[in-house]
Amino acid sequence: MGINADFDDQYSHHHYQRVEIPPPKPFLKTLKSNVKETLFPDDPFRKFKNQPLSKKISLGFKYFVPILDWAPRYTLQLFKADIIAGITIASLAVPQGISYAGLASLPPVIGLYSSFVPPLIYAMLGSSKHLAIGNVAVPSLLISAMLGKVVNPHENPKLYLQLVFTATFFAGVFQASLGLLRLGFIVDFLSHATILGFMSGAATVVCLQQLKGILGLLHFTHQTDIVSVMTSIFTQIHQWRWESGVLGCCFLFFLLLTRYFSKMKPKFFWISAMAPLTSVILGSVLVYFTHAEKNGVQVIGHLKKGINPPSYSELAFSSQYLAIAIKTGVVTSIIALAEGIAVGRSFAIIENYDIDGNKEMIAFGLMNIVGSCTSCYLTTGPFSRTAVNYNAGCKTTVSNIVMSIAVMITLLLLTPLFHYTPLVVLSSIIISAMLGIIDYNSAIQLWKVDKYDFFVCISSYIGVVFGSVEVGLIVAVAMSLLRILLFVARPKTFVLGKIPNSMTYRNIEQYSTASSVPGVLIIHIDSPIYFANASYLRERISRWIDEEEEKQRTSTEIELQYVILDMSAVGNIDTSGISMLEEVKRNADRRCLKVLLANPGGEVMKKLDKSNYIDKIGKEWIYLTIGEAVNACNYILHNCKFQSKRIDSSVTPDDSV
Numbered sequence: 001m002g003i004n005a006d007f008d009d010q011y012s013h014h015h016y017q018r019v020e021i022p023p024p025k026p027f028l029k030t031l032k033s034n035v036k037e038t039l040f041p042d043d044p045f046r047k048f049k050n051q052p053l054s055k056k057i058s059l060g061f062k063y064f065v066p067i068l069d070w071a072p073r074y075t076l077q078l079f080k081a082d083i084i085a086g087i088t089i090a091s092l093a094v095p096q097g098i099s100y101a102g103l104a105s106l107p108p109v110i111g112l113y114s115s116f117v118p119p120l121i122y123a124m125l126g127s128s129k130h131l132a133i134g135n136v137a138v139p140s141l142l143i144s145a146m147l148g149k150v151v152n153p154h155e156n157p158k159l160y161l162q163l164v165f166t167a168t169f170f171a172g173v174f175q176a177s178l179g180l181l182r183l184g185f186i187v188d189f190l191s192h193a194t195i196l197g198f199m200s201g202a203a204t205v206v207c208l209q210q211l212k213g214i215l216g217l218l219h220f221t222h223q224t225d226i227v228s229v230m231t232s233i234f235t236q237i238h239q240w241r242w243e244s245g246v247l248g249c250c251f252l253f254f255l256l257l258t259r260y261f262s263k264m265k266p267k268f269f270w271i272s273a274m275a276p277l278t279s280v281i282l283g284s285v286l287v288y289f290t291h292a293e294k295n296g297v298q299v300i301g302h303l304k305k306g307i308n309p310p311s312y313s314e315l316a317f318s319s320q321y322l323a324i325a326i327k328t329g330v331v332t333s334i335i336a337l338a339e340g341i342a343v344g345r346s347f348a349i350i351e352n353y354d355i356d357g358n359k360e361m362i363a364f365g366l367m368n369i370v371g372s373c374t375s376c377y378l379t380t381g382p383f384s385r386t387a388v389n390y391n392a393g394c395k396t397t398v399s400n401i402v403m404s405i406a407v408m409i410t411l412l413l414l415t416p417l418f419h420y421t422p423l424v425v426l427s428s429i430i431i432s433a434m435l436g437i438i439d440y441n442s443a444i445q446l447w448k449v450d451k452y453d454f455f456v457c458i459s460s461y462i463g464v465v466f467g468s469v470e471v472g473l474i475v476a477v478a479m480s481l482l483r484i485l486l487f488v489a490r491p492k493t494f495v496l497g498k499i500p501n502s503m504t505y506r507n508i509e510q511y512s513t514a515s516s517v518p519g520v521l522i523i524h525i526d527s528p529i530y531f532a533n534a535s536y537l538r539e540r541i542s543r544w545i546d547e548e549e550e551k552q553r554t555s556t557e558i559e560l561q562y563v564i565l566d567m568s569a570v571g572n573i574d575t576s577g578i579s580m581l582e583e584v585k586r587n588a589d590r591r592c593l594k595v596l597l598a599n600p601g602g603e604v605m606k607k608l609d610k611s612n613y614i615d616k617i618g619k620e621w622i623y624l625t626i627g628e629a630v631n632a633c634n635y636i637l638h639n640c641k642f643q644s645k646r647i648d649s650s651v652t653p654d655d656s657v
Contacts, residue, residue: 019622021609022602067124070396078395085394086402088273089132089385093403094410095276097135099426103206104140104377105153106164108300109415111135113308114376116407119400121367127355128344129396131381132389132403136339137434138202139332139378143167145224145469146328150321162316163325169315169372170329175337176365179358190338194476196442197457201464201472203437206430213427214248216241216298226465244297248424251279255432269391276429283425284417298423303415307408312373331473336380340364343383347390384433456483491527493540496566496626503627519558520633521548522626524566529577538580542587562633563593566626567600578611585617598626
């Protein structure tokens with residue numbers, strides 16, 4: 001079956017261009033290069049090269065405090081656009097801040113505090129022009145769900161508030177640490193499908209939780225799963241307040257109607273943006289004149305006037321619940337980072353500018369650290385507020401400063417006006433916002449494009465809705481890691497065939513015109529070769545060979561003589577991978593087959609050379625392209641036939657006898 005080794009050496013095609021082994025590099029230099037590419041792919045220090053010390057200091061300040069870079073170029077025209085955008089998002093920030101604070105089981109005024117200080121910090125440190133800072137629903141729900149298990153916010157509000165501030169502090173420390181250590185790529189492990197399922201599930205849970213406010217219930221479960229929520233609702237049917245329900249449905253209909261109108265007529269985006277504040281004003285006026293608070297409609301009540309009081313003395317570092325506060329801070333910070341950076345990048349792509357993910361992490365971290373010391377809880381860049389900011393014509397982060405000033409004025413002068421604001425209106429605002437997060441169209445698209453992604457999305461959603469927010473988050477992360485492991489452990493391999501009238505080789509299953517080369521099996525390996533997939537690849541290559549030999553036994557084609565491994569997609573290989581290639585070669589030798597390599601990369605060649613694998617296989621059997629490898633095989637097969645014919649023609653009948 002095989003071709004004699006001497007014959008192979010005689011026709012080994014030394015005129016082909018050989019794959020070169022990269023020149024050796026010192027280990028420390030290679031390590032430095034890899035670390036730089038992993039942690040500093042944007043090369044942030046390139047501007048500092050060949051600069052005097054004073055210039056380096058100036059550039060350093062501008063790098064870490066971006067406002068110093070663009071503020072000297074700021075114009076009155078930009079300010080006109082930013083002030084309009086800032087006032088517009090302030091009208092959304094006030095009712096949302098109050099609503100989301102209630103979702104986190106916090107006093108409403110904490111939500112206003114959180115829309116004052118953190119946006120000022122981000123305006124100085126953030127790299128996104130359009131991101132609007134504020135508290136958001138899902139982290140608010142997470143805080144309530146995780147901390148509420150150990151401390152009841154109604155029975156011990158002071159300790160609960162201390163734990164919230166402590167969790168916010170550690171969230172900021174974790175976020176800033178990721179940015180300073182250039183570990184922003186960790187957030188990328190949460191796939192789009194995972195985030196979609198988790199956010200949609202959390203939005204569903206938030207909507208269910210707001211049925212308490214819509215129905216005017218005084219007592220409600222602290223669990224977030226759908227079974228507990230529905231049980232709590234239907235076991236208190238006799239306590240439902242029809243006044244609250246009618247009012248809530250009316251305002252919810254109004255909010256959804258304004259959103260639909262603004263979606264149909266994008267020029268009137270401000271109608272949807274102003275709708276929450278309009279609802280708060282109308283609801284307050286209605287309650288004030290009808291005295292609905294005496295008929296089952298719950299109101300906010302007294303709101304403390306004044307700007308943020310300091311809270312650094314409230315950080316519970318010595319509390320017995322410090323561990324759960326740290327855990328809550330880390331979990332919520334990851335969700336906040338994923339949402340904030342994703343939103344910032346989305347609008348940066350629209351406007352064709354870049355944002356620095358690590359700078360964003362530092363900005364988020366510092367604003368939450370400062371926020372925890374000034375009576376604020378976790379903040380990030382919510383999509384709804386950022387979309388309003390963008391549509392309002394925002395040009396720079398000055399819009400966040402304008403919003404902060406508007407919130408400050410509200411805190412100093414206008415908080416008494418919120419006394420009669422009905423809680424049912426806040427519930428309607430939250431439900432309206434959450435319905436926009438449940439993106440069923442994207443889920444349908446996932447089903448059409450990638451069934452596994454859809455399965456990941458649905459698993460995450462079910463984990464949140466039927467388990468808890470924590471369970472959903474664990475499921476989401478686990479499914480993302482499982483998919484990565486599956487890709488690594490079970491890489492794609494397929495047989496290549498030649499496209500007619502070309503030197504192109506493609507997957508036989510994908511291209512119907514591609515045909516196999518007689519006597520040659522070409523296998524494409526579509527992944528780096530590591531310990532996790534080495535055993536699978538060895539078995540899969542062996543099965544490909546078995547299948548090819550079985551197919552050729554039942555046909556009149558030339559018996560299999562050569563196996564070409566296309567290494568063009570193998571970016572790296574470890575010692576387990578090299579051992580796998582050695583086993584493939586030994587297996588091929590037993591079958592009297594010859595193994596050839598096509599287009600191995602530089603890193604792969606370097607390791608194959610150091611392991612002496614190249615000497616074992618022979619340099620003459622490593623080619624730049626599949627075409628050259630196939631030509632070499634065909635040349636030898638052709639000459640083998642020619643030599644056999646010459647031998648047969650020189651044998652006389654007498655000799656044969």
